Amino acid sequence: MSVKRAIQDIPAFRTRGITKIYGGRGTAEVRALDGVDLDLPEGELVVLLGPSGSGKSTLLNIIGGLDHATSGQAWFRDQDLTAMTDRQLTRYRRDNVGFVFQFYNLVASLTARENVALVTDVAPNPMRPEEALALVGLQNRQGHFPAQMSGGEQQRVAIARAIAKRPGVLLCDEPTGALDSKTGTAVLAALEDVNTRFGTTTLVITHNAGIRKMAHRVIRFQDGRVVEIEENETRIRAHEVTW
Amino acid sequence: MLHALDRKLLRDVWRLKAQALAISLVLACGVAIFLTGMGMVRALDATLEDYYNRQHFAHVFASARRAPISLLGDVEAIDGVQTAEARVVGSVVLDLPGRIAPAAGRVISLPDAGPTLNVPLLVSGQYPRKTAQNEVAVTERFAAANGFRPGDRFAAIADGKRLLLTITGTVRSPEFIYTLPPGGLMPDDAGYAIMWMPHTATAGVFGMSGAFNDLTVKLRRDANRQAVIDAIDRLLAPWGGVGAHKRDLQMSHAFMQAELDQLRNMSAVLPPILFGVTAFLVNMVLGRIVTLERSEIGLLKALGYRDSEIAMHYLMLATLVAALGVCLGWAAGAWLSSGMSHLYAKFFDFPWLVEPHAIDVYAIAGLIGLASAGIGALRAAWAAAALAPAVAMSPPAPPAFRRGVLDAVSGWLRLPQTAMMVLRGLLRWPLRAAFTSLGLSLGVAILVASNFMLDSLDAVIETAFFKSNRQHATLALAHERSLSAVSDARHLPGVLMVEPQFDLPVTMSVGPREKKLAISARPPGGDLARTLNVDEQPITLPEKGVLLSAKLAEHLGVQPGDQVHVTLSGLRKGEMILPVAAVTQQYIGIGAYMRLDTLAAHLGEAPRVTSLNLWIDTDVLPELQAALKTMPALATSVMLTDVRKSFQDTISENVRINTLLFLTISVLITIGVAYNGARIQLSERARELASLRILGFTRAEVSTILLGETALLAVMAQPLGWLIGAWIAWAMMAGFDSDLYRIPLVLTPQNFASASLVTLAAVTTAALFVRRRLDKADLIAVLKTRE
Incomplete structure (x- = not known):
């Protein structure tokens, strides 16, 4: 077995018995994640499906280093995320994780280029902001403020910002949730492009069942548990996705 | 190359410019007053020390009726005495060319060997010759006020003898930095001369050959002052000694110290208030910004920004606002200091003034300014740093309103829902409401204190001149006389x-x-x-x-x-x-x-x-004044009407400056607090107000809700402001309580009313600015954006 193969054998993410409980102590306890075991191989595009409150976002937050699990363990490659301090999690996010959110979360007072520069300013080995914007087809919109762009454009800026650091993983929470089909397709195409071009492991949370056909792997959540994992033999391209 | 986060910082400051400016101005005021107060205290202290040292200002002063010159050796022999100088000092009446009223003068003898203590500093011309009979050096101010130059002459009446004196030179003296004429309350450069005359001539004029009536003493560093004073008193007692004293009872020095105390008080009281208000405003505004930028903070954390970097981002925002305030404060302080220097030059006769603009005073003022904004920013910065990223990304829970006593009361009062919104807003953030009200009350209090000063000085004048000293003039006699002096005076014209x-x-x-x-x-x-x-x-x-x-x-x-x-x-x-x-x-x-x-x-x-x-009979005043110039045995004559007028003029000028200063401070604080408070409410209630507009509320009705809270807080601030103002007035009264003068505690309803009117007008102005913003805002668009 070659060394390379051995590295690839280590999954990008591995979770064992991950549980997250909100509330307690007087207020009603909510079990957002209930002992989730998962292995997500490196380089895949994974779609997380499930109704609201099924635990998708909670999982994404934990493996993205935004939140702590109540119990269980989660690894990114060989790093135990659940053992990390806040400071180490910050370092982990800074070096490895790109986020894309449903509501874009651009800083309103910064231009497209500057929003991307927010990341390139602190990442260890970033691409130039212009380069990242070109990858999502926004090379001509660099000087525009969020308020001057359409929702699809804003989301593509968010993707450019996420990929500009050359992240190990890209975590997207409802990236097309606020978009119409045309702009949504453009955003999906950008994600697909990043996944194939850089081999970035990409997790996408969505309510849109159409998107699942793009994925290497589809994980279905219900009541804080994984109820089904499905691997696609054949995948469709982003522009073939219907809404 | 600016980092993206720094660009956000600069744009945030620009977006907040009106609020930032309102805070900066309050801070600038604090920095300027601190700078001026501390700068002037240090400058005056340093100037005094320098001047005193160079001119050998004495430590102990004493006078006697007539002591033999041989006593000087005994004084010098007292343990602790370094140098002693015996002088002859006497009062004269001056008949100045072109001046109807008699002027007053004080003649001081110059020792033959040249003065060793309280050495007059020659400004122009020269000292009188030792042997000259009718030569004097006069204070530069007296010469300037009367247009005298060396070589000019004027007449003096000493003990009924008329002398024609020639001015040989003009001088300044550390003994007469601040000089009050006899019976006067304010300096009178034109009407009061200090003259230095050779010892022999002076002794001749006042019949003091072989004697002295004034003693000044310089002590050794290790001297026991009280022991020396007691020894001098014992020595002078047989010769009509009237008590030796330290510098604290020397008129000029005492006034300088009183001025220094006042400056110290000013820089101890006002700047802390202004710095405190700054900290509160920064706290309030930054707290709101952090709430508004919750999701951006979450995003930055998600992007891998460290807690410290995020906290620093918000601290920097406060720092920029503070830096603007500090720079404005430095500029205003420099301007104010130069104004103060001019004012001092008018009242105090210094040969030079040590530069007040020491770099370290600027640095200290700047650091305190930055620190006060920093302290105000700490809570918000900490809150930003402490936000958990996953929590920050989700919208904040709606503020927890609860039913309480208020609801029972309002149900009973049948308050409209809009009033309930205002009241619940207050109760939801009671601490903020309390501090806002306190901030507004400080604006009121400062005006109450300022008005108090005016009323109190009016009362001093009323008491001193209209109730107790009602005479037009007081004549001080050179020697004691029998009651026949009364009938003699009755024969004077008018x-x-x-x-x-x-x-x-x-x-x-x-x-x-x-x-x-x-x-x-x-x-x-x-x-x-x-x-x-x-x-x-x-x-x-x-x-x-x-x-x-x-x-x-x-x-x-x-x-x-x-x-x-x-x-x-x-x-x-x-x-x-x-x-x-x-x-x-x-x-x-x-x-x-x-x-x-x-x-x-x-x-x-x-x-x-x-x-x-x-x-x-004031109609024949000129005749009386002419007669006084030749009246025998007259030491000085004081026109109390002139004294009152110069007192009133000086006070009204000082009061004008003070009132302007306090008015500025008060309005800046009031607008700073009211404007920022209202802007924050606008930002917090934008969605609510938009909803109301959609439900059919008019702009005026919506404004009422927005500004109602500010109005309510401003009204609540009034009695508190009166109370704090009365307390400050009381503290000022206690601070002014010295043997030289005191002020009464006069607090009138007009004082409180005018303080309230001014601050309420300032609040209204601030509120109107916010209302204009509300009118302009596209409230419908607010609803479409995510909080």
């Missing part, structure tokens, strides 16, 4: 009424407490110079006993009915025990008062006179 006064130098003591002063004896039932009781009603001088001014009674620890021990100083020897008949009210100086005949009986002699109080 004199309608004459009342005699006899000032007897004494040391008054009760146990270990003692005070050197003069007992003023007057005929009973006098109508010009009157004594007032504590309620400021005139009281008749009692047949027995003495009246003490409240400050003196307090110093001696006595009440009416107690007894004071009186030791005569000057040429008379003896002691008396006097009962305290009552306590009197007076704001300028301290005093003890007796009936002329009672005092004469105690002394076992016929009543004597040292000064005359006149009521005159």
Whole structure:
């Protein structure tokens, strides 16, 4: 077995018995994640499906280093995320994780280029902001403020910002949730492009069942548990996705 | 190359420019006053020390009736004395060319060997020649005010003898940095001259050959001051010594120290208030920004920004606002300091002023300014750093409103829903509401304190000139005279009424407490110079006993009915025990008062006179003034109407400056607090208000809700402001309480009303600015954006 193969054998993410409980102590306890075991191989595009409150976002937050699990363990490659301090999690996010959110979360007072520069300013080995914007087809919109762009454009800026650091993983929470089909397709195409071009492991949370056909792997959540994992033999391209 | 986060910072400041400016101005005010106060204190301190050292300003001062010059050797032999200088000092009346009223003068002898203490600093010309009979050096200010130059001449009447004096030069003296003419309350450069004359000539004029009547002493560093003073008192006692004293009773020095104290108080009280308001405003505004930028903070954390970087981002925002304030404060402080220097140059006669603009005062002022904004920003910065990223990304939970007492009360009062929104807003953030109200009340308080000063000085003038010293003029005699002086004065042109006064130098003591002063004896039932009781009603001088001014009674620890021990100083020897008949009210100086005949009986002699109080026909004033120029044995004449006028003029000028300063501070604080408070409410309630507009509320109705809270807080701030203002006034009154002068606590309804009107107008202005913003805002668009 070659060394390379051995590295690839280590999954990008591995979770064992991950549980997250909100509330307690007087207020009603909510079990957002209930002992989730998962292995997500490196380089895949994974779609997380499930109704609201099924635990998708909670999982994404934990493996993205935004939140702590109540119990269980989660690894990114060989790093135990659940053992990390806040400071180490910050370092982990800074070096490895790109986020894309449903509501874009651009800083309103910064231009497209500057929003991307927010990341390139602190990442260890970033691409130039212009380069990242070109990858999502926004090379001509660099000087525009969020308020001057359409929702699809804003989301593509968010993707450019996420990929500009050359992240190990890209975590997207409802990236097309606020978009119409045309702009949504453009955003999906950008994600697909990043996944194939850089081999970035990409997790996408969505309510849109159409998107699942793009994925290497589809994980279905219900009541804080994984109820089904499905691997696609054949995948469709982003522009073939219907809404 | 600016980082993206730094660009966000700059754009945030620009977006918040109105609020930032409002905060910066409050801070600038604090920095400027601190800079001016501290700068001037240091400059004055350094100038005094420098000037005193160079010109050998004495440590101990004493006077006697007439002491033999041989006594000087005994004074120099006292342990602790480094140098002693004996002088002859006397008062003269001046007849200046082109001036109708007589001017006053003080002649000081220049030792033959040249002065070694209180050395006058030559400004122009030269010192008079040792052997010259009629040559004097005069104060530069007197020369300038009268247009005199070396070589010019003027007439002086000393002891009835008319002398024609030639000015050889102009000088400045560390003894006369601040000079009050006899009986005056304000400097009078044109009407009062200090003159230095060779010793022999001076002694000749005042009949003091082989003698002296004024002693100044420089002490060794290790000297026991009190022991030296006691020794000097013992030596001078047989020669009519009236008590040696330290610099603290030297007029010029005492006024300089009073000025320094006032400056220190100003920089100790006002800047902390302004820095505190700054911290509060930064806290309030930044707290809101962090709430608004919750998701951006979450995003930055998701992107891998460290907590410290995010906290620093918000601290930097406060720092930029503070930096603007500090720069404005530096500029305003420099301007204010230069204004103060000019003002000082007007009242105080310094040969030079040590530069107040020391770089370290700027640095300290700047650091305090930055620190106060920083302290205000800490909570918000900490909150931003402490936000968990996953929590930050989700919208904040709606503020937890609860039903409470308010609802019961409002149900009973049938308050409309809009009023409920206002009231619940207050109760939801009680601490913020309390601090906002406190901030607004400080604006009121500062005005109350400022108005108080004006009212109080009016009361001082009323008491001093219209209730007690009602005479037009006071003539101080060169020597004691019998009561025949009264009938002589009646014959002066235009004199309608004459009342005699006899000032007897004494040391008054009760146990270990003692005070050197003069007992003023007057005929009973006098109508010009009157004594007032504590309620400021005139009281008749009692047949027995003495009246003490409240400050003196307090110093001696006595009440009416107690007894004071009186030791005569000057040429008379003896002691008396006097009962305290009552306590009197007076704001300028301290005093003890007796009936002329009672005092004469105690002394076992016929009543004597040292000064005359006149009521005159002012139409023939020029004739009287001409007559005074040649009146024998007249030491000085004081026109009380002039004294009052110069006092009022000076005060009204100072009050104008002060009022402007305090008004600026108050308005800046009020607008800073009201504007920022209203802007934050606008930002918090934007969605609510938009909803109301959609439901059919008019702009005016929506504004009422928004500005109702500000209005309510402003109204609540008024009584608190009055209270704090009254307290500041009380503290000022206590701070001004010295032997030189005191001020009464005068708090009028007009004072409170005008303070409230000004601040409420400022609040209204601030509110209108916010309302304009509300009118312009596209409230419907607000609803479409995510919080």
